Amino acid sequence: MNRNPISTIWQRAALAVSVALTPVLMTASSLVVQQADAEASSHREAPLISMDAFADNTDTYVFVSPTNPDNVVLVASWIPFEGPEGGPNYFQWDPNVHYTINVDNNGDAVPDFTYVLEANEQIQNPLTFLYNTGPIGPDGTNWNRQQHYSLFEVTSAGSKTLLDNVLAPPVNIGSKSTPNYDEFDSNFIYTASDSGDDIKIYAGQTDDAFWVDLQVFDLLTLRGQPAPIGYTDGNNSPVDSVSGFNNHSLVI
Template structure:
């Protein structure tokens, strides 16, 4: 893709990208998908919290060269809202589930490549001699842990990763293996129990970054699975309480960090894989890919009244795989899809997304914001009918930026792998939108994929309050037709100053793989 510095082109990109951000639809509640549907609240181990897809920026220079340029990082976060002190069992993943990351590289809204993660939890049943009797201990460690699969670990987690080409259930499947040893089994670090058990958690976790051979790809990749600090920052309680904050605060750029980050003390489990971009795209002339994550459970489950000795033996699964979680663009199910269809959306596939079109073309969230602040404050819901602009930007990708192949309308993240990565220190927290508004050149962020630093909440607030049609008064020139006109724009020019009073850019992150920061310990 070629970018241009012309003012007209920048304004066009700004408007288009704002629309795409609104497609997230208003990740304003929290650009993560914690507990978004009725059923998934009962199955936290397979609850997808965030999905990130970006051109790797580890070690890259200002011009996008060097370091890990040419690689794409895919991150799927699961099991949200973890407290560091959540012992004695902590937060192991479900060995009876499939955790998957899907790639569509031709635009037909069907997976062409799937990375499938399976987990195994091995109980060692460490025992101590008490009064000449060998008695199993009640916790998951019996001493200091400093190495992978340490002897003192009572429960060791491991996992495998298969790459499936074609349909995720019937396609050709092959195992990823360690570079060097050839093993198809990878150790996962235990959660950050505390500094007495694991004195150097960053060093311990780093032992679990695995260099891997990927079948069908000549270039090795990297894999990491483990607990991390939740990378997302959001004023969660306030926003879900009908945006319970003074309008003067959330429209003042000087108060961008005045609110409370409700996820600041939470951890999450990260599934990260880094793959050469050339191994993900259809070919060199089609650099755009789409991506999403899903989790599936067995269709039947038997709850035994007499669990056997061992670990997690109460539930006996059976039957075919059934998808129960799905996440592409942030927060679609949480604040776009209506309550009657939330479980249905989680079980659906992108190819079938037209069944949910009414939620995009007739969104209810702007009207709820109008209720929250009232028209007297200038908080009118945008009056544009049909929202064909959102269908274009949210369901088909942005022409000239990240539109993908056949353009089958579908909800997923879309990434142009040909746009150079931007070093962590130089990234604009408002992604493409922020760069255009400030005259910058960061086109490697949301909605062109999504990086951990991208402040999806603020971008979406701007879009929600009329930024899409404000960005260029001649809406027809943007290709959206008469349905996108700058009428009843709420808050006037201050729409571009909106924020949730929590600054995503201040969230601690790593500039290198696996990018998410060290998890909060149970005890320091």
């Protein structure tokens, strides 16, 4: 089934700035020999989006698959600093945001195609506020506040539906609610067909893969360096400020 992504005034666009991959040719050899530059807002330092965390694109990654050199992997992440203990209202995709990845294949700064994720929430039991009422199954059993999403591919020729209202993965609550989470999470890697090619897709909460010491915003301090670039006291060892935090990622 093909349908166009919903376009409404109130739906905010969360753009992964992979349109700035200049140039990214979608072949493994081109990516190996040609430098690909990516730009993204990254972790609350973009002032205009800092008050709208659910639309804040933290990082965008493009790389050759480590298991298949013929494949390119696109990863865009949003919603910075998701604490894992955020219950009962755990973090999720915002139904009022279009999460998009623009891809430019020829370096003209115009998207050749765009991936658009749209999410929705489906309450199973409106009489409880709980996220889940028992161990969550791969089919959503006992998951009260289920989230589903659709993924579209948009080109100048029109829009194609890659995934239609599939179940998103729940967050990792704990061993009672989501036992064996790593194995459980793999149930939500979907395969879609695009012009005869298979595309693997995952869209859900992930560990923040970035490494940054945000004390750099204390007058450009770089811990680990001697003063005055670093600190003079004992607090001069670099720290990964996003360690232990999650975000939501679309992986294609």
